[in-house]
Amino acid sequence: MEKIVIRGGNRLTGEVEISGAKNAVVAILPAALLAQDVCRIENIPCISDVSCMLEILESLGAEIRRINKHTVEINSKYVNSYVVSHEMTKQLRASYYLIGALLGRFGKAKVALPGGCNFGVRPIDLHIKGFELLGSEVNVENAMINAKADKLTGSSIYMDQVSVGATINVMLAAVKARGLTIIGNAAKEPQSVSLASFLNAMGADIRGAGTDVIKIHGVNELHGCTYSIIPDQIEAGTYMVAAAATKGDATIRNVIPKHLEAITAKLVECGATVTEMGDALRVTGPKSFKKCNIKTMPHPGFPTDMQPQMAVILSVAQGTSLVSEGVWDNRFRYVEQLTRMGANVIVDGTVAVFQGVPELTGAPVKADDLRAGAAMLIAGLIARGTTEIEDIQFIDRGYEDYIEKLRALGADIYRKEFEDVRIMKNA
Ligand code: UD1
Numbered sequence: 001m002e003k004i005v006i007r008g009g010n011r012l013t014g015e016v017e018i019s020g021a022k023n024a025v026v027a028i029l030p031a032a033l034l035a036q037d038v039c040r041i042e043n044i045p046c047i048s049d050v051s052c053m054l055e056i057l058e059s060l061g062a063e064i065r066r067i068n069k070h071t072v073e074i075n076s077k078y079v080n081s082y083v084v085s086h087e088m089t090k091q092l093r094a095s096y097y098l099i100g101a102l103l104g105r106f107g108k109a110k111v112a113l114p115g116g117c118n119f120g121v122r123p124i125d126l127h128i129k130g131f132e133l134l135g136s137e138v139n140v141e142n143a144m145i146n147a148k149a150d151k152l153t154g155s156s157i158y159m160d161q162v163s164v165g166a167t168i169n170v171m172l173a174a175v176k177a178r179g180l181t182i183i184g185n186a187a188k189e190p191q192s193v194s195l196a197s198f199l200n201a202m203g204a205d206i207r208g209a210g211t212d213v214i215k216i217h218g219v220n221e222l223h224g225c226t227y228s229i230i231p232d233q234i235e236a237g238t239y240m241v242a243a244a245a246t247k248g249d250a251t252i253r254n255v256i257p258k259h260l261e262a263i264t265a266k267l268v269e270c271g272a273t274v275t276e277m278g279d280a281l282r283v284t285g286p287k288s289f290k291k292c293n294i295k296t297m298p299h300p301g302f303p304t305d306m307q308p309q310m311a312v313i314l315s316v317a318q319g320t321s322l323v324s325e326g327v328w329d330n331r332f333r334y335v336e337q338l339t340r341m342g343a344n345v346i347v348d349g350t351v352a353v354f355q356g357v358p359e360l361t362g363a364p365v366k367a368d369d370l371r372a373g374a375a376m377l378i379a380g381l382i383a384r385g386t387t388e389i390e391d392i393q394f395i396d397r398g399y400e401d402y403i404e405k406l407r408a409l410g411a412d413i414y415r416k417e418f419e420d421v422r423i424m425k426n427a
Pocket residue numbers: 023024026093094121122123124125126127128161162163164165166187191298304305327328329
């Protein structure tokens with residue numbers, strides 16, 4: 001097993017290049033199943049979620065050609081299976097996109113319920129409602145989702161709650177359905193817009209992505225295309241917060257500043273300076289942080305996936321800050337770890353109260369999930385002394401080369417082998 005060791009206190013300075021977006025690529029790779037020939041996908045991040053998804057596509061019969069570290073070609077011509085086992089899906093929340101993609105391709109899908117990060121209950125009722133309205137029968141048996149349609153037909157689907165996953169899954173299933181599908185109260189997140197652009201490049205007819213009404217005119221066939229994955233909004237936000245938190249001065253390159261407006265606004269409110277320079281942002285940390293309140297919301301609101309990282313700054317900001325989680329019902333598990341480092345936080349349901357402390361101190365902690373792990377990295381960077389982070393497989397799911405990138409910015413961070421006594425005890 002490996003853990004991460006950070007000796008805190010170094011300011012992050014210099015430049016960092018942002019990779020392709022995890023949450024876009026995990027939708028776009030399954031979407032390639034809908035083409036009859038080769039899709040070339042560029043700017044793919046090198047993270048474990050991508051390796052898992054490529055392995056699943058290969059198991060279904062797709063031919064995968066690795067062109068280089070960030071480019072793959074996927075030939076879906078010979079895909080002949082619509083079954084994805086639990087072994088394959090247990091690591092990956094986004095495996096639910098295989099249901100929409102296989103339903104769109106074959107009119108049937110049998111996919112094990114997804115794994116991934118645990119933020120409390122993560123229902124997929126809206127995905128199922130969408131598939132049913134398109135004419136599919138859906139049932140769940142032995143933790144497998146079975147979806148089957150004689151013929152998928154366009155329909156009007158209103159999302160009771162804004163859901164990124166359900167919006168994307170309905171697009172995948174509807175793109176080849178007969179007639180018009182209208183998704184109301186659709187998610188406006190960058191990954192939803194990005195998937196629509198990819199499908200349109202394959203010959204689909206999707207309009208309105210990025211607004212709350214998406215219209216999909218079904219087409220008979222989709223063809224291969226070349227597509228470059230958009231920059232990762234959350235990876236960029238994480239480095240922005242890390243640069244500010246360490247009172248550093250770093251330029252975050254290859255970003256779409258528009259996607260980062262909510263994060264920029266909160267960093268500025270806390271006292272940081274953020275300067276836009278085309279497709280880069282320069283972030284300079286203040287001498288001391290001001291308190292600020294955060295409420296997470298669907299895009300363009302403050303992203304829930306940046307809540308734990310931003311909370312690290314609030315834990316050392318002057319005064320009392322309130323964080324209200326508006327998307328997930330259990331996204332404060334990382335608070336226990338931050339408290340071990342000296343943070344003063346009270347959680348009541350979906351609200352957390354941060355009473356700023358002068359400093360955090362290094363401690364052994366763990367990554368409870370992907371973004372909680374990112375928060376632990378930032379906490380370790382600013383803490384006095386040494387922080388050791390376990391369960392780093394969560395961080396590996398979504399951040400490409402983060403040790404190398406942080407080191408290049410001046411962090412004192414490395415991976416270390418250790419023997420996991422929890423495994424020994426259970427052996
Ligand atoms: C995606 C992101 C995840 C992010 C989340 C919210 C990916 C791969 N993951 O997750 O990182 O935290 O958006 O921005 O892009 N809901 C229902 N029924 C459903 C589906 C969702 O009630 O069928 C609820 C959820 O419980 C949650 C809210 O809707 O409260 C938002 O969930 P959703 O947008 O679907 O999240 P994911 O797509 O799973």
